[in-house]
Amino acid sequence: MALAKITSVTGRAVNVPGNDIDTDRIIPARFMKCVTFDGLGEFLFNDVRKQLDGTLKEHPLNEARFTGATILLSGANFGCGSSREHAPQAIAKYGFKAVIAENFAEIFFGNSTTLGMPCVTASREDIAKIADAVNANPQSEVVIDLVKLEVRFAGQSVKIAQRESARDSLVNGRWDAIGELIDGKTDVQSTAGKLAYMSA
Amino acid sequence: MAKSLFQKVWDSHSVRKLANGQTQLLIGTHLIHEVTSPQAFGMLRDLGLKVAYPHRTFATVDHIVPTDQFVEPYADPLAQAMMDELRKNCADNNVTFFDRASGKQGVVHIVGPEQGITQPGTTIACGDSHTSTHGAFGAIAFGIGTSQVRDVLATQTMALGALKVRRIEVSGKLPPGVYAKDVILHIIRQLGVNGGTGFAYEYAGSTIDGFSMEERMTVCNMSIEGGARVGYVNPDETTFAYLKGRPYSPTGAAWDAAVANWKSYASDAGAVYDDVVKLDAASIAPTVTWGINPAQGISILENIPSPETATSADDKAGIIEALEYMKLPAGAPIKGTKIDVAFLGSCTNGRLSDFQEVAKFVKGRKVAPGVKAIAVPGSQIVALQCEKLGIDKILADAGFEWRAAGCSMCLAMNPDKLVGDQLCASSSNRNFKGRQGSTTGRTVLMSPVMVAAAAVTGYIADAREVFSVANN
Ligand code: SF4
Numbered sequence: 001m002a003l004a005k006i007t008s009v010t011g012r013a014v015n016v017p018g019n020d021i022d023t024d025r026i027i028p029a030r031f032m033k034c035v036t037f038d039g040l041g042e043f044l045f046n047d048v049r050k051q052l053d054g055t056l057k058e059h060p061l062n063e064a065r066f067t068g069a070t071i072l073l074s075g076a077n078f079g080c081g082s083s084r085e086h087a088p089q090a091i092a093k094y095g096f097k098a099v100i101a102e103n104f105a106e107i108f109f110g111n112s113t114t115l116g117m118p119c120v121t122a123s124r125e126d127i128a129k130i131a132d133a134v135n136a137n138p139q140s141e142v143v144i145d146l147v148k149l150e151v152r153f154a155g156q157s158v159k160i161a162q163r164e165s166a167r168d169s170l171v172n173g174r175w176d177a178i179g180e181l182i183d184g185k186t187d188v189q190s191t192a193g194k195l196a197y198m199s200a
Numbered sequence: 201m202a203k204s205l206f207q208k209v210w211d212s213h214s215v216r217k218l219a220n221g222q223t224q225l226l227i228g229t230h231l232i233h234e235v236t237s238p239q240a241f242g243m244l245r246d247l248g249l250k251v252a253y254p255h256r257t258f259a260t261v262d263h264i265v266p267t268d269q270f271v272e273p274y275a276d277p278l279a280q281a282m283m284d285e286l287r288k289n290c291a292d293n294n295v296t297f298f299d300r301a302s303g304k305q306g307v308v309h310i311v312g313p314e315q316g317i318t319q320p321g322t323t324i325a326c327g328d329s330h331t332s333t334h335g336a337f338g339a340i341a342f343g344i345g346t347s348q349v350r351d352v353l354a355t356q357t358m359a360l361g362a363l364k365v366r367r368i369e370v371s372g373k374l375p376p377g378v379y380a381k382d383v384i385l386h387i388i389r390q391l392g393v394n395g396g397t398g399f400a401y402e403y404a405g406s407t408i409d410g411f412s413m414e415e416r417m418t419v420c421n422m423s424i425e426g427g428a429r430v431g432y433v434n435p436d437e438t439t440f441a442y443l444k445g446r447p448y449s450p451t452g453a454a455w456d457a458a459v460a461n462w463k464s465y466a467s468d469a470g471a472v473y474d475d476v477v478k479l480d481a482a483s484i485a486p487t488v489t490w491g492i493n494p495a496q497g498i499s500i501l502e503n504i505p506s507p508e509t510a511t512s513a514d515d516k517a518g519i520i521e522a523l524e525y526m527k528l529p530a531g532a533p534i535k536g537t538k539i540d541v542a543f544l545g546s547c548t549n550g551r552l553s554d555f556q557e558v559a560k561f562v563k564g565r566k567v568a569p570g571v572k573a574i575a576v577p578g579s580q581i582v583a584l585q586c587e588k589l590g591i592d593k594i595l596a597d598a599g600f601e602w603r604a605a606g607c608s609m610c611l612a613m614n615p616d617k618l619v620g621d622q623l624c625a626s627s628s629n630r631n632f633k634g635r636q637g638s639t640t641g642r643t644v645l646m647s648p649v650m651v652a653a654a655a656v657t658g659y660i661a662d663a664r665e666v667f668s669v670a671n672n
Contacts, residue, residue, distance in 0.1 A: 030613065033278035034282075035238035076514070083236070088345075163361070164220075164221065177359035180224070181355040187224070191214070195212065195322075197228055198228055
């Protein structure tokens with residue numbers, strides 16, 4: 001299973017500001033009544049983007065000038081709450097390829113990395129700089145460089161951080177661990193063999 | 201070297217180091233349910249893989265089951281499709297499925313302990329963030345995403361980095377009318393909604409040691425609401441007594457060997473922690489949330505925060521957003537806020553002792569006019585226990601609807617939902633915007649007895665006053 005080496009993500013960005021944006025907000029539970037992840041993108045941030053009758057509310061993702069953005073900017077503790085992979089799946093299926101936030105909730109971060117969608121952190125001031133630039137010119141190109149750990153945009157650059165294990169997985173094309181986990185089969189059997197409850 | 205339980209379990213379940221520096225960790229017990237497993241089975245099929253250790257995977261159905269409809273097909277065809285998919289996946293892969301016909305169905309985090317599947321010194325994973333509940337038994341239990349559900353199905357392992365360990369010591373006697381739920385709401389309030397990111401929480405101290413298994417489960421359950429993926433209590437005699445005689449507990453000589461093994465997993469006296477927090481049980485009061493995340497809590501005696509009292513710009517923005525959504529007046533007492541719905545249940549507080557405690561107080565009382573009150577046992581077994589003790593009757597006489605087991609209004613993936621901006625006094629664990637099924641619905645988290653007090657008065661109330669709990 002050869003996976004792409006994700007060393008950078010280039011695209012236009014959109015800022016969805018706010019702290020503690022939870023997984024229920026990213027994809028409300030009622031849209032999880034499904035047996036595949038297909039079609040989830042349509043319901044990303046559904047309840048903050050749409051009225052009950054389907055008419056659009058004011059939201060960055062509803063602004064035509066941000067259509068086609070592939071980098072999502074947000075605040076602190078992004079993706080907190082549930083373990084639902086439906087949340088990063090909805091973000092990815094909507095068309096995003098990476099998320100920049102102040103920090104991420106643990107399970108969300110791991111789920112996103114496994115999908116090959118980098119989550120990187122930057123300081124609040126630096127995220128604001130990127131947001132200002134893309135708000136001023138939504139067409140401006142933003143580059144997330146996972147090798148140099150920086151984001152370049154509108155002639156500027158700011159530092160980003162990413163947990164080393166995740167960064168390593170992405171740039172070396174092993175962000176989906178399944179192949180490596182399967183390879184460990186013999187070691188798994190010997191570890192399991194030492195634990196009484198595994199044979200019960 | 202002295203080690204914590206987390207380190208011991210981690211070490212004994214580490215298979216090998218992976219190229220990116222993470223550990224391949226053996227997951228001894230895998231619990232699955234209908235919402236997060238179908239996609240994983242789909243991925244497995246696409247990859248041509250089989251379930252590696254089917255006898256270590258256990259399934260139940262909880263999130264989507266209607267609590268007032270007992271026969272299939274369910275009125276909601278999507279719910280029925282999820283049910284069918286799980287049933288088929290379990291049958292095709294020889295996975296034990298506790299469905300309704302088994303009499304053992306319920307919320308996955310209630311079923312595991314009830315069956316004795318949840319055991320000390322083990323690793324447990326489930327595609328559900330409240331998997332931390334199982335830590336009450338001294339297991340290391342992780343909530344995981346669907347791709348990891350696939351990994352565990354295919355290999356019985358997952359890739360993970362080690363966590364730091366924070367010991368949270370709660371000592372002393374809780375005042376009357378203060379419960380395990382108040383303890384955990386208080387902890388989350390103190391440490392913040394993301395204070396636990398990167399940590400496993402070890403709950404300890406005389407208060408926690410004195411707790412029953414059900415109380416410990418309530419505490420561990422909400423670890424994730426404070427950002428900690430894992431929460432646990434060291435196993436002791438209370439743990440062993442609970443497990444003895446359960447369907448999946450070892451028996452005979454194997455029982456004695458298991459107990460000795462379980463004891464060896466408890467944290468050593470000299471274990472070193474990355475952080476230690478100490479709390480005094482006597483200072484904890486009945487706690488309720490006023491906002492849109494579980495850390496936005498206050499004691500029932502306090503006033504709703506106002507933006508002026510914010511400690512930072514972030515805090516201020518958070519308060520403004522929360523008050524706007526909750527439609528609550530800044531600076532006013534939370535006590536006296538009118539409620540529309542009272543919900544008893546969930547994997548936090550849907551166990552026998554929760555209903556027993558409520559029944560003690562609502563016996564002979566009536567739910568206030570205009571309040572819709574529902575009581576949803578966490579499992580079929582809890583339902584049966586309550587029914588044997590007449591608790592269902594007491595609650596029904598008081599005006600609660602007594603329902604069948606499931607997650608119900610905790611996240612409203614079944615027909616139990618708030619309507620419009622109804623305000624719900626809830627014994628569940630999340631008060632996120634829209635959590636209980638209406639995009640403008642409002643949730644106030646509290647202990648079951650506080651829910652009962654709100655139900656009978658129609659207002660958020662101090663249960664100690666409503667039920668004349670003597671302060672001795
Ligand atoms: S009761 Fe609520 S929190 Fe628990 S598993 Fe069900 S939906 Fe999740």
